[in-house]
């Protein structure tokens with residue numbers, strides 16, 4: 597796997613510390629669910645059990661790091677829906693999209709519901725979220741997340757995202773698409789789940805169709821976030837470049853998290869539209885979390 601990453605040496609800054617960062621296990625991050633609890637009461641409850649949470653100074657003050665040895669999914673506070681174990685970078689995607697209360701949101705690829713439930717929190721359980729997930733086996737975990745966390749502004753659909761019906765338009769679209777998942781992997785010990793390049797060749801075409809459909813489903817003033825948890829420019833800037841070439845789309849700059857790196861405009865023999873540099877890349881040696889790519893997109897003009 598480290599050899600696979602070699603092809604990214606030219607654009608990942610401080611590449612050797614990037615490789616090195618994979619030898620540490622993923623930190624135990626959680627989001628306090630404001631629909632049911634508050635940071636102050638949750639921190640107090642866990643302190644009474646001898647657990648100290650470290651606040652992460654990011655976003656709306658609901659992100660914490662728990663001790664590595666603590667199984668968050670076994671806590672009573674988890675079953676009560678006060679907390680959601682979620683990668684920090686995954687939370688950043690919803691913060692960048694920033695869906696407003698009373699708006700309409702389409703989450704194109706929703707299971708297991710980390711971003712859906714975070715968006716419901718940002719919307720104060722108002723408006724409506726259409727949480728779409730193609731695979732039936734993923735519906736139970738999605739519904740479990742939403743009901744445990746007290747989300748009640750959401751309806752579920754099961755379309756292929758790339759063919760989601762064009763009957764309605766949405767204020768916000770979250771396109772957190774299936775990808776080769778390189779950013780989730782840490783070594784040693786964890787086998788890489790499959791051959792990323794084989795996976796990618798079929799996936800890129802689907803990702804292109806998904807980003808076009810997500811964009812076509814936006815209202816005039818709508819905002820979309822396209823995100824993956826992988827490093828490959830083919831699945832990231834390449835897909836955004838395809839959108840820019842085929843639609844009147846624009847990239848909105850953002851700078852949400854310290855340590856975010858800009859999108860890459862060149863890879864191998866490909867040169868992408870320079871606007872892809874307005875996207876954000878998140879690496880584990882810059883933010884100790886899952887590696888992510890995010891682009892914030894609106895209609896031109």
Ligand SMILES: C[S@@+](CC[C@H](N)C(=O)[O-])C[C@H]1O[C@@H](n2cnc3c(N)ncnc32)[C@H](O)[C@@H]1O
Pocket residue numbers: 686704705706707708709710711712728729730731734755756757758772773774775
């Ligand atoms: C990256 S995961 C989404 C994670 C989710 N947004 C979250 O934050 O919890 C991608 C999801 O897309 C689903 N999926 C795969 N192909 C799909 C398709 N063609 N249409 C809709 N969903 C699809 C997968 O089953 C998977 O649950």
